[in-house]
Amino acid sequence: MVTVNSKQNPSSERLNIVVLVKPVPDPKEPPKFKPDGTLDRLSMKLVMNPYDKYAVEAALQLREALGGIVIGVSMAPPHAIDALREALAMGVDEFILLSDPRLAGSDTLATSYALSMVVKKLWSKLGKVDLVLCGVESSDSNTAHIGPEVAEWLGLPSVSYVDKILEVSGGYVKVKKLIEGGYMVIRVKMPAVLTIAGTSYTPRIPTLRDVITARRKQITTLNADDVSIDTSKVGLLGSPTRVIKMWAAEIKRRGKIFTDTDIDRLIDNFLAELRKDGVKLK
């Protein structure tokens, strides 16, 4: 749980938290390709990026401890709306969906710019934003760029790979960050951007009632002009990087899976297969 220092953090200091959520193709389903070899994104079912659930959970725990509001922000095509309902069902108060055909093909620099413009808009509407949280990376592209890049566009400090938010007090947030071989404890001045690793938070599972309540929550759809995005900086042409080629990764694995409730038979079959394939365990 988060430690709250009530002396330094009067109830008037409720937190305005923005959580960035990415709808991604369901990681449980294999990707689909068009005949020309490019990804068939439209036919893939979208779900909330699993890593973002940890960020939502962290935000909700902070709101429960300190009071405040949690606003979800997403940049995605309109059919992503079901994935956002998942976040609302978990307890996010409202959602902003930035959706515009001119954003299609944006790379991480362009995407982070667009998202930062939404955060700026919210900032002026709410008077302040204290924290921007997002998952450590997305399950489809795994770049981990969006958090630090959004922070850069907003001119805010950031910490990536946050294992846990330890304390919020006196305008600072103290976090534990994962590193090679251990941890770092870092204190950051708010407003700040944090990317949340999935190691210390267990995302809550919405009840049926939560799911029904979520249907009444507001999802505001905005386009690029609504948040004053310079469209020369987004989309395929506004992105510095270009994907020149994509191909299916060769998974040269045998994929022999043994399921048998009779454990002796399971082991027999497995060892027999190893022998057949000429694999020696020792």
Place this chain on the structure above:
Amino acid sequence: MSKIFVYAEVVEEGIAEPSLELIGRARELADKHGFSVSAMLVGFGVRKLADELIYRGASEVHVVDNEVLSKYNLLFYTRAIVEVVENEKPDIFLFPATTTGRELAPRVAARLGTGITADCTAIEIGDYVDPITGKKYEKLLYQIRPTFGGTIMAAIVTPNHRPQMATVRPGVYSVPPRDTSRSGRIKEWTIDFSEEDVGCLEVLEVKRERRKVDLRSAKIIVSGGRGARPEGFKLIRELAELLGGEVGASRAAVDAGWISYDHQVGLTGQTVKPDIYIAVGISGAIQHVVGMKDSKIIIAINKDPEAPIFRIADYGLVGDLFVIIPKLIERLKVAKS
């Protein structure tokens, strides 16, 4: 001559290995395609490490050595690197895909307004013709990486922005030999940090275990995860011993305190390529998989038939490890005698 910059990450032991690997790879590409290789060294008391970078292949080292950099500070480090880049104008800038590299590099890229590709598993130099304008580019950095949880590979270029940036996965290139006869230029930079807000981001504590066990030369590794629990690790040790192998672990098992960090495999642990890797009670999270996916043969034992580890396994045993492993040990012992 166009320059390749490599970020030299510093850890207690000296220059972090993934940075040395990148110096080695940059040197290969530079010799073949006519670039120079420079290292970017940031910290406090780090000047003395510059020679090491030259011995490994850099022809130039840019050093920012300042007391305010004694502890890692994302904002100050970004500031220092950006200032050097703006003056030196490298064509390519490579960072190791460590936890530091993967937060520092995107900040540097965004401040410079350039593109970046994360966690590349290969980097090459090649030409590119823009299909829209027909413009031809020579000697671009091909940034090659897996995506969609490793099911798809993508090659990416940054045609019009400089530097072309990428983080590169540790362990894909090897550490180059140390050649003390090499010489190079060391350039020290003085950067004024007096305007910076020191309290904005502060590292209060670093807890980092040094690695004592080297799993990289092991032929067989039996690794345990959260599903193994302390009792399971007894079985795992027994199996490893019987097979003449080493014991590995997922980060979840290490964080739970069942085994020391020395044994961790994955993004923040070691990258291993044994002949046989047996994953026991490990789900197969991407951060674990990057550390073991190049093992010759992967065997997974997991009670969840949907566990992602089965997707990269040669042999998968679906079931309770507390039943399977004792049986397996029994059978192997019989076979032995």
